[in-house]
Amino acid sequence: MKATAKAPANIAFIKYWGKRDEKLRIPMNNSISMNLSGVSTTTTVQFSQNLKNDLVKIDNQVNKGRERERVVKHLDRVRMMANINLRAKVNSRNNFAQGTGMASSASGFAALTLAATRAVGLTLSERQLSILARLGSGSACRSIPDGFVEWKAGESNETSYAYSLLTPEHWDICDVIAVVGKKAKKVSSTRGHTRAESSPFYQARISGMTAKVREIKKALKHRDFTKFGEIVEAEAINMHAVMMTSKPALYYWLPKSLEIMLAVQEWRNLGLGVYFTLDAGPNVHLLCQKKDSKKLLSRLKRIERLDEVIPNKPSVGAQLL
Numbered sequence: 001m002k003a004t005a006k007a008p009a010n011i012a013f014i015k016y017w018g019k020r021d022e023k024l025r026i027p028m029n030n031s032i033s034m035n036l037s038g039v040s041t042t043t044t045v046q047f048s049q050n051l052k053n054d055l056v057k058i059d060n061q062v063n064k065g066r067e068r069e070r071v072v073k074h075l076d077r078v079r080m081m082a083n084i085n086l087r088a089k090v091n092s093r094n095n096f097a098q099g100t101g102m103a104s105s106a107s108g109f110a111a112l113t114l115a116a117t118r119a120v121g122l123t124l125s126e127r128q129l130s131i132l133a134r135l136g137s138g139s140a141c142r143s144i145p146d147g148f149v150e151w152k153a154g155e156s157n158e159t160s161y162a163y164s165l166l167t168p169e170h171w172d173i174c175d176v177i178a179v180v181g182k183k184a185k186k187v188s189s190t191r192g193h194t195r196a197e198s199s200p201f202y203q204a205r206i207s208g209m210t211a212k213v214r215e216i217k218k219a220l221k222h223r224d225f226t227k228f229g230e231i232v233e234a235e236a237i238n239m240h241a242v243m244m245t246s247k248p249a250l251y252y253w254l255p256k257s258l259e260i261m262l263a264v265q266e267w268r269n270l271g272l273g274v275y276f277t278l279d280a281g282p283n284v285h286l287l288c289q290k291k292d293s294k295k296l297l298s299r300l301k302r303i304e305r306l307d308e309v310i311p312n313k314p315s316v317g318a319q320l321l
């Protein structure tokens with residue numbers, strides 16, 4: 001009763017911020033993302049009669065806190081589906097720093113969902129896996145299908161899931177992550193979502209979403225990089241404006257994040273096709289076409305004191321190993 005799965009983190013082009021249903025993690029709006037080839041979680045789950053309690057190891061550390069609770073709750077969902085009562089050993093490894101807005105909960109819960117269900121002998125469809133992953137962490141539902149993904153907000157547990165819009169091969173765009181902070185964020189995205197509605201700008205954000213989703217899908221389909229980049233950058237600022245005007249206010253950027261964002265504007269003025277986006281953390285994702293990636297990487301070298309630079313291309317979703 002053992003299985004191992006690997007799942008990518010994903011970057012949201014159109015973001016999920018704010019929920020219609022807190023417990024079921026049903027979002028207010030559809031979101032669009034791309035799975036990332038360079039940042040992933042690999043998780044092994046083994047159910048056994050010899051265990052009295054669930055044992056959760058994340059990045060070689062036995063976890064006893066809130067994170068373990070979240071994993072145990074997810075294992076309970078799987079136990080209920082399979083109608084078993086065995087405890088499990090979970091060993092999860094990230095190839096990047098956790099909790100810094102690189103969507104570790106997304107890759108983590110996607111890998112856990114696939115590994116745990118297969119370990120108990122369940123073979124779920126992609127949609128069922130996406131629904132189950134969503135209950136662990138909203139954005140995890142987008143790390144199940146391949147490539148470019150849409151999460152349909154839906155209105156119930158069964159209707160809120162992600163599916164593949166376009167394969168990873170459809171468009172060879174690059175997402176270079178400029179890592180500016182490896183410390184875990186102070187306010188998790190789970191808590192952050194609950195503040196969204198307190199921003200005076202939230203209703204305006206939500207009312208523009210349907211049109212925005214339609215526009216970006218068109219840009220992705222036709223590989224219109226300028227249109228795509230303009231939508232993505234404006235969308236990131238829109239979400240962060242809501243965060244910063246929430247009560248209490250949420251600031252996920254660091255000074256270095258803003259330095260990079262300003263540099264991106266300058267590089268663009270000089271003719272380099274690059275746009276930025278940020279999730280709930282200080283790291284900046286720089287989007288460019290493959291032909292410009294070398295140039296972008298050499299420009300980034302001029303930014304001082306960057307912790308790390310991680311180049312990504314579009315990736316497949318969760319895979320059984």
Ligand code: PMV
Nearest residue numbers: 012015016138139189279280
């Ligand atoms: O799935 P969560 O609770 O980690 O929320 C993700 C929120 C953002 O990363 C900011 C946006 C998104 O759509 O991924």
